[in-house]
Amino acid sequence: MAYDNLVLEKGMYTEAKAKGQTLTQFLEAEDSSKSYDDGLDAFQRQLKRFDIRVKGDNTDVIEKFFATNESAVLFPEYIARTVLVGLEKANILPEIVATTTTIDSDTYRSIYMNDGEDAKKRKSLKRVGEGGQLPVTTIKTKEQVVNIFKYGRLLQASYEALRRKKLNVFEIFLQQMGRQIALDMAYDAIRVIISGDGNKNAADIFKIGDADIGGTAGILTYDEYVSFWNEFSPYEMKTVLAPKVQLKDILTLTEFKDPQAGFTFQKDGKLISPLGAKLVRADQVQELGVEGIIGLDKGLCIEEIVEQGVTTESDKLIDKQFERTAISRVGGFNKLFQPSAKVLKWK
Numbered sequence: 001m002a003y004d005n006l007v008l009e010k011g012m013y014t015e016a017k018a019k020g021q022t023l024t025q026f027l028e029a030e031d032s033s034k035s036y037d038d039g040l041d042a043f044q045r046q047l048k049r050f051d052i053r054v055k056g057d058n059t060d061v062i063e064k065f066f067a068t069n070e071s072a073v074l075f076p077e078y079i080a081r082t083v084l085v086g087l088e089k090a091n092i093l094p095e096i097v098a099t100t101t102t103i104d105s106d107t108y109r110s111i112y113m114n115d116g117e118d119a120k121k122r123k124s125l126k127r128v129g130e131g132g133q134l135p136v137t138t139i140k141t142k143e144q145v146v147n148i149f150k151y152g153r154l155l156q157a158s159y160e161a162l163r164r165k166k167l168n169v170f171e172i173f174l175q176q177m178g179r180q181i182a183l184d185m186a187y188d189a190i191r192v193i194i195s196g197d198g199n200k201n202a203a204d205i206f207k208i209g210d211a212d213i214g215g216t217a218g219i220l221t222y223d224e225y226v227s228f229w230n231e232f233s234p235y236e237m238k239t240v241l242a243p244k245v246q247l248k249d250i251l252t253l254t255e256f257k258d259p260q261a262g263f264t265f266q267k268d269g270k271l272i273s274p275l276g277a278k279l280v281r282a283d284q285v286q287e288l289g290v291e292g293i294i295g296l297d298k299g300l301c302i303e304e305i306v307e308q309g310v311t312t313e314s315d316k317l318i319d320k321q322f323e324r325t326a327i328s329r330v331g332g333f334n335k336l337f338q339p340s341a342k343v344l345k346w347k
Helices: 011-018 023-030 041-051 064-065 075-089 167-195 220-228 244-251 259-268 314-318
Strands: 097-102 111-114 136-140 149-155 202-208 239-244 278-281 292-296 302-306 325-335 342-347
Touching: 011 023, 023 041, 023 075, 041 075, 064 075, 064 167, 075 167, 075 314, 075 325, 149 167, 167 292, 167 302, 167 325, 167 342, 220 342, 239 244, 244 278, 244 292
Parallel strands: 097 302, 202 342, 239 278
Antiparallel strands: 111 136, 149 325, 239 292, 292 342, 302 325
């Protein structure tokens, strides 16, 4: 079906949700982008159909969405897509999450792998003699379900207050809402890394000054950093989450000031710490009561569980009932391998 022959109606959101889709995905099923070479997706072609300009110097006002009953159907999806852009811009989850699973329930029960009592011994490569028994890896369902939460904000405004506002200005506010949702989700992801997901898999905690790490409490030197890195074997410390004070402590280590690390930071802003771990500023670590850092093997640590993309109360928005309209994302976090993340406290 050609994009200009589609009949847009409110019920599309209900149909899309029943299929676990966004409106964009639903429209793609009716009007596949594979049939075009314009570089637009199905939703963007509908904006073009109704001559709604959301980008550039000559963006339209919000009122343009409501010129017809059909074009009004596009407004909730415009909000969801714009909030998602803000969420992705401010999101540190890609630096934390190993994989993402989409579900259609409010709970999720994951699996875990049990390799036996000696975690390090099981990683060693040994030949098995003829007739000998192979080491056993057991995969089981976790005892506790992972709870799924709604992260969101209320859009509180009247249609009359917004209808004449330019979409490029409105976009800034929507993206800021997305940014806050991202920060809330990152807080929960880091909480799960530290405390576990309810299945007795909290991260091991080390302190500067204790027997394993050495050094003087409250003072980070390269020796303590290396000792912490050593605790990860057979996993790898690929990412370090650090609040601003601890991030400064790491960045000012003499060993960090080598020419190559400095060049990488100045060229693209990527913070590479000594021993190769990527540094990510995460003030949520301190907000959760940890005066220190988290090291993790990013590819083996956290699974993100989501229902779908950003959702809106579409009926309200289409009917211009903006007052206290919820914009949200539903999700949660599951810890995959307990030894893949560890905490180093300064004190």
